[in-house]
Amino acid sequence: MTSHLIATYELRPSPGESVEAKASDITLEQTVELPESVLSRHIKARVPGRILAITAVDEGCWRAEIEYPDIAPGTELLQTVNVLYGNISLKAGIRLVDVAWPDAMLAAFGGPGVGMTGLRELTGVRDRVLLATALKPVGLSARDLASHAALFAEGGIDLIKDDHGLANQPTAPFQERLTACQRAVERADGNALYLPNVTAGWPELVERTMAAAEAGCRAVLVNPLLSGLETMRWIRDHTGLAVLAHPSMSGVFFDAGHGIAPEILLGDLFRLAGADMVIYPNVGGRFGFDQALCDRLNHRLRAPLGTLRACAPVPAGGMDAARAPDWARRYGADTILLIGGSLYARGDLKQAARTLRDAVEAIA
Amino acid sequence: MTSHLIATYELRPSPGESVEAKASDITLEQTVELPESVLSRHIKARVPGRILAITAVDEGCWRAEIEYPDIAPGTELLQTVNVLYGNISLKAGIRLVDVAWPDAMLAAFGGPGVGMTGLRELTGVRDRVLLATALKPVGLSARDLASHAALFAEGGIDLIKDDHGLANQPTAPFQERLTACQRAVERADGNALYLPNVTAGWPELVERTMAAAEAGCRAVLVNPLLSGLETMRWIRDHTGLAVLAHPSMSGVFFDAGHGIAPEILLGDLFRLAGADMVIYPNVGGRFGFDQALCDRLNHRLRAPLGTLRACAPVPAGGMDAARAPDWARRYGADTILLIGGSLYARGDLKQAARTLRDAVEAIA
Numbered sequence: 001m002t003s004h005l006i007a008t009y010e011l012r013p014s015p016g017e018s019v020e021a022k023a024s025d026i027t028l029e030q031t032v033e034l035p036e037s038v039l040s041r042h043i044k045a046r047v048p049g050r051i052l053a054i055t056a057v058d059e060g061c062w063r064a065e066i067e068y069p070d071i072a073p074g075t076e077l078l079q080t081v082n083v084l085y086g087n088i089s090l091k092a093g094i095r096l097v098d099v100a101w102p103d104a105m106l107a108a109f110g111g112p113g114v115g116m117t118g119l120r121e122l123t124g125v126r127d128r129v130l131l132a133t134a135l136k137p138v139g140l141s142a143r144d145l146a147s148h149a150a151l152f153a154e155g156g157i158d159l160i161k162d163d164h165g166l167a168n169q170p171t172a173p174f175q176e177r178l179t180a181c182q183r184a185v186e187r188a189d190g191n192a193l194y195l196p197n198v199t200a201g202w203p204e205l206v207e208r209t210m211a212a213a214e215a216g217c218r219a220v221l222v223n224p225l226l227s228g229l230e231t232m233r234w235i236r237d238h239t240g241l242a243v244l245a246h247p248s249m250s251g252v253f254f255d256a257g258h259g260i261a262p263e264i265l266l267g268d269l270f271r272l273a274g275a276d277m278v279i280y281p282n283v284g285g286r287f288g289f290d291q292a293l294c295d296r297l298n299h300r301l302r303a304p305l306g307t308l309r310a311c312a313p314v315p316a317g318g319m320d321a322a323r324a325p326d327w328a329r330r331y332g333a334d335t336i337l338l339i340g341g342s343l344y345a346r347g348d349l350k351q352a353a354r355t356l357r358d359a360v361e362a363i364a
Numbered sequence: 365m366t367s368h369l370i371a372t373y374e375l376r377p378s379p380g381e382s383v384e385a386k387a388s389d390i391t392l393e394q395t396v397e398l399p400e401s402v403l404s405r406h407i408k409a410r411v412p413g414r415i416l417a418i419t420a421v422d423e424g425c426w427r428a429e430i431e432y433p434d435i436a437p438g439t440e441l442l443q444t445v446n447v448l449y450g451n452i453s454l455k456a457g458i459r460l461v462d463v464a465w466p467d468a469m470l471a472a473f474g475g476p477g478v479g480m481t482g483l484r485e486l487t488g489v490r491d492r493v494l495l496a497t498a499l500k501p502v503g504l505s506a507r508d509l510a511s512h513a514a515l516f517a518e519g520g521i522d523l524i525k526d527d528h529g530l531a532n533q534p535t536a537p538f539q540e541r542l543t544a545c546q547r548a549v550e551r552a553d554g555n556a557l558y559l560p561n562v563t564a565g566w567p568e569l570v571e572r573t574m575a576a577a578e579a580g581c582r583a584v585l586v587n588p589l590l591s592g593l594e595t596m597r598w599i600r601d602h603t604g605l606a607v608l609a610h611p612s613m614s615g616v617f618f619d620a621g622h623g624i625a626p627e628i629l630l631g632d633l634f635r636l637a638g639a640d641m642v643i644y645p646n647v648g649g650r651f652g653f654d655q656a657l658c659d660r661l662n663h664r665l666r667a668p669l670g671t672l673r674a675c676a677p678v679p680a681g682g683m684d685a686a687r688a689p690d691w692a693r694r695y696g697a698d699t700i701l702l703i704g705g706s707l708y709a710r711g712d713l714k715q716a717a718r719t720l721r722d723a724v725e726a727i728a
Contacts, residue, residue: 201594228592
């Protein structure tokens with residue numbers, strides 16, 4: 001930890017631009033938003049960011065550590081994100097690759113409400129990796145989705161979530177789907193949880209989250225980059241429901257030379273904002289994360305961070321059920337494997353779920 | 365208009381990938397999230413997107429028009445954005461460059477609450493371009509910021525907004541700043557509006573927006589990509605305040621080969637979500653928009669779109685006050701010129717504002 005916010009950027013200056021000028025511009029752009037010449041001595045001494053170090057990484061690429069005084073971010077999450085990357089997102093060749101968080105911020109943001117430990121209590125799963133799947137596709141009726149939910153629950157899946165594209169479409173309106181799926185999961189043997197997708201504007205997100213709590217759900221799914229990062233804190237503080245965060249839209253941040261590194265956005269920021277579990281596209285699936293990145297992200301979600309609870313990594317995105325034991329071994333038990341399409345491809349959902357469950361129990 | 369949602373993507377397939385396969389993958393990924401082989405005949409016929417056309421643009425680049433059936437987006441804004449670009453943000457070489465909006469969506473989203481016409485009523489400015497500036501820097505006290513506000517109002521600036529980095533820092537806490545700045549602007553001659561920055565999580569955004577309305581403000585500033593796109597609709601529907609949208613964080617979307625084109629994100633999506641005015645980085649300032657893009661964005665914000673009100677383009681980001689008449693001529697009177705640093709650089713804020721106002725009145 002650190003006493004002030006420290007951001008590390010990878011900088012790729014344009015031709016003719018020095019790395020020092022580029023770093024110095026960030027210290028002003030992200031705080032005072034004025035040229036230095038216009039600042040009073042009082043402001044100049046207290047408010048702009050401070051360059052702690054600049055080190056060469058590679059041909060044309062440097063790492064710059066910038067410390068921001070407490071005045072700029074304050075202790076609110078959105079303003080902190082704004083300081084870390086808001087306006088400079090519109091400039092070229094700046095990538096946020098690391099953040100050191102002051103204790104005051106960690107305490108103010110709070111992080112996961114239940115974390116991995118709480119999820120073990122909710123599901124009753126002590127030792128093994130947890131299993132999750134998705135109800136899909138959009139277009140099915142609430143009844144059809146609920147019958148999928150029942151089969152998955154009976155087959156031994158621990159967390160059964162809505163597909164993140166299920167909102168409030170007329171084919172399966174939210175309230176009808178919530179009631180049907182939650183009832184289906186409760187009726188099945190076991191401790192399976194149903195996680196409805198509450199992503200929506202306000203006040204709909206509030207209404208749907210409250211409805212989920214009333215229906216007996218213990219966790220919900222949300223797309224924080226659509227509904228706003230702070231919706232996770234609201235859910236945590238006002239309902240106590242566990243939060244499964246979906247990475248929809250996050251890919252725009254992940255350019256190799258610009259944006260925010262996945263382990264900072266999906267790792268630190270999602271965790272700080274209150275996610276108990278974070279879905280990410282596992283290596284080898286439909287998306288482009290490599291193994292080293294997945295390992296870093298898992299580490300970041302679970303690493304000690306002030307007094308924050310550990311968050312559960314949820315690798316997903318086209319994982320083959322047959323490889324689940326391999327992933328469980330590689331990623332460790334404090335992981336949730338989210339497997340959807342590969343179960344649907346087997347036809348008999350209950351049997352497919354049971355086979356998967358048996359396979360991961362065998363290695364627990 | 366169109367009866368279904370139609371998205372146009374620029375596609376840059378990877379080596380060995382066909383453009384047809386890439387487009388086809390989008391039709392599934394953004395709707396059913398399952399391979400075609402797993403879908404029932406009923407779902408296959410009704411739910412996946414449909415490729416309307418693929419045309420070559422350039423070496424290695426095509427445009428694909430994809431029509432989405434109503435079932436996938438429904439009529440909620442966040443799920444619509446999710447369908448347009450959610451998961452495919454995590455794939456490579458896909459850029460959303462145009463959208464045709466069905467009437468039902470336009471009616472459901474609603475767009476600007478007051479629009480450019482309403483802003484003319486609020487400010488009493490009939491014919492000329494509107495002038496805006498920002499209170500800064502963070503680190504000043506509420507009293508100092510309020511004295512800036514008074515000088516700008518007396519000098520003839522129409523819209524005086526908080527810098528988007530003013531949140532609730534101890535140096536100028538929100539409520540104290542709101543009261544001081546609003547009072548300062550009311551005391552000055554004229555119709556100037558003060559726009560406090562209400563960007564925050566819930567319930568703070570609600571509390572701050574209600575406080576702004578109670579204090580007598582007629583408009584507020586929000587960073588929708590931080591607080592969530594739908595916060596603009598909430599402000600519109602629950603307070604009637606006009607909304608000035610800030611582009612903080614939007615730069616992550618603007619890669620040349622990936623993401624969402626600025627005229628779609630800051631143009632269509634911000635307007636549809638309820639922005640009355642949209643700030644963007646003007647050509648020649650601190651950021652990288654070129655002239656053609658600024659022109660397209662202005663057009664998109666004001667062009668007919670169902671029954672939606674026209675939105676006011678707000679070029680900003682290091683504009684020189686001396687060039688304000690040029691911009692007013694080029695962009696037309698239904699524009700808001702946001703000029704901050706260039707006024708501060710002149711030292712005497714009231715005189716700088718007066719000179720700017722005189723200059724744009726001379727060309728009205």
